[in-house]
Amino acid sequence: MEDVTDTVFRRIVGLCGRPDLFFTEFIHTDVVLAKRRGRPGVTPRLVYSPQELPLVAQIWGNDPSAYARAAKRLASMGFSGVDINMGCPVRKIRKKGACAGLIRRPALAAELIAAAKEGGLPVSVKTRTGYDRHDTERWVAHLLLQGIDALTVHGRYAEQESDEPANWNEIGRAAAIARELGVETAVVGNGDVTSRAEIAERCRAYGLDGVMVGRGVFVDPYLFAAGERAGTFPRADAAQKLDLLQAHLRLYRDVWGATRNYEILKKFYKIYLTGFPAAESLRARLNATHDYEAAEAVIADFLRGIGECDVAAGGASRAETKVLR
Numbered sequence: 353m354e355d356v357t358d359t360v361f362r363r364i365v366g367l368c369g370r371p372d373l374f375f376t377e378f379i380h381t382d383v384v385l386a387k388r389r390g391r392p393g394v395t396p397r398l399v400y401s402p403q404e405l406p407l408v409a410q411i412w413g414n415d416p417s418a419y420a421r422a423a424k425r426l427a428s429m430g431f432s433g434v435d436i437n438m439g440c441p442v443r444k445i446r447k448k449g450a451c452a453g454l455i456r457r458p459a460l461a462a463e464l465i466a467a468a469k470e471g472g473l474p475v476s477v478k479t480r481t482g483y484d485r486h487d488t489e490r491w492v493a494h495l496l497l498q499g500i501d502a503l504t505v506h507g508r509y510a511e512q513e514s515d516e517p518a519n520w521n522e523i524g525r526a527a528a529i530a531r532e533l534g535v536e537t538a539v540v541g542n543g544d545v546t547s548r549a550e551i552a553e554r555c556r557a558y559g560l561d562g563v564m565v566g567r568g569v570f571v572d573p574y575l576f577a578a579g580e581r582a583g584t585f586p587r588a589d590a591a592q593k594l595d596l597l598q599a600h601l602r603l604y605r606d607v608w609g610a611t612r613n614y615e616i617l618k619k620f621y622k623i624y625l626t627g628f629p630a631a632e633s634l635r636a637r638l639n640a641t642h643d644y645e646a647a648e649a650v651i652a653d654f655l656r657g658i659g660e661c662d663v664a665a666g667g668a669s670r671a672e673t674k675v676l677r
């Protein structure tokens with residue numbers, strides 16, 4: 353997810369409970385290929401650490417020759433696969449015939465896939481069920497006939513953007529088409545899934561090979577965790593949530609330092625600062641900070657307050673509440 357699933361957030365989610373596969377934010381092929389001082393540069397969106405592997409880089413754009421070169425570069429950088437964004441519904445982008453706009457340009461879509469394969473990595477596509485209506489039969493069959501390794505189908509058509517609930521019957525239809533065509537492509541569903549149990553249930557009910565989860569991790573970063581931790585985060589106490597926030601804040605500072613504005617980090621605060629007494633006032637205090645040190649001081653002050661309450665209440669053990677260190 354753009355401006356969300358950078359290397360830092362992927363690592364935080366990975367620490368909580370790994371998904372089988374991570375994806376990068378979408379990256380234009382020109383950005384993948386951009387040079388700095390005459391040498392290949394690495395855009396922040398392509399920064400990753402080994403613990404995020406397997407990691408698929410998602411690209412977009414409309415130039416087949418750029419796809420071939422970008423895919424080769426991604427292979428040389430150690431990515432596990434290349435995913436082509438044919439689903440982003442942003443009007444400005446799709447009107448130019450890119451991303452979801454490719455649903456109306458099937459011949460170009462096929463060329464882009466063929467070009468991406470020149471990198472030698474597995475190639476997947478993420479798309480929607482159609483442009484101005486569910487058009488799954490035509491569009492999904494066309495993509496499946498291009499010999500891709502995986503296809504992720506988001507259960508809305510492009511003009512629906514994010515308005516209606518995702519249509520899982522259409523996603524199930526995509527899986528059925530793959531079976532009818534006898535292709536090897538893994539079919540993955542996407543849209544509105546918020547728990548690990550739901551992932552398994554959707555795979556069973558709709559005959560899918562997997563489920564891609566986006567916003568679910570905003571509610572529960574432990575969404576992919578197996579066993580007793582799964583689904584517990586929304587009910588976790590303040591100390592647990594702040595432990596994870598501190599881990600995120602410190603990793604963000606260590607990885608990005610002064611190269612990225614501290615203010616961007618604030619958008620993550622609501623993941624952690626919800627569902628416990630005083631969460632809202634703590635969020636307001638943190639939103640008023642302008643650097644890491646001030647944020648750390650506010651959190652430490654809040655935790656001291658909890659500690660004092662524990663002592664007053666007879667000493668509940670903080671050690672039991674640790675999530676991550």
Ligand SMILES: Cc1cc2nc3c(=O)[nH]c(=O)nc-3n(C[C@H](O)[C@H](O)[C@H](O)COP(=O)(O)O)c2cc1C
Nearest residue numbers: 353354377378478506542543544545565566567568
């Ligand atoms: C903030 C944000 C950024 C997103 N960026 C991307 C992106 O870069 N590439 C992509 O394929 N989808 C992107 N999406 C769409 C999600 O991958 C996903 O298809 C959508 O949110 C529906 O799935 P969900 O209900 O599991 O979130 C983004 C969604 C959000 C909310």
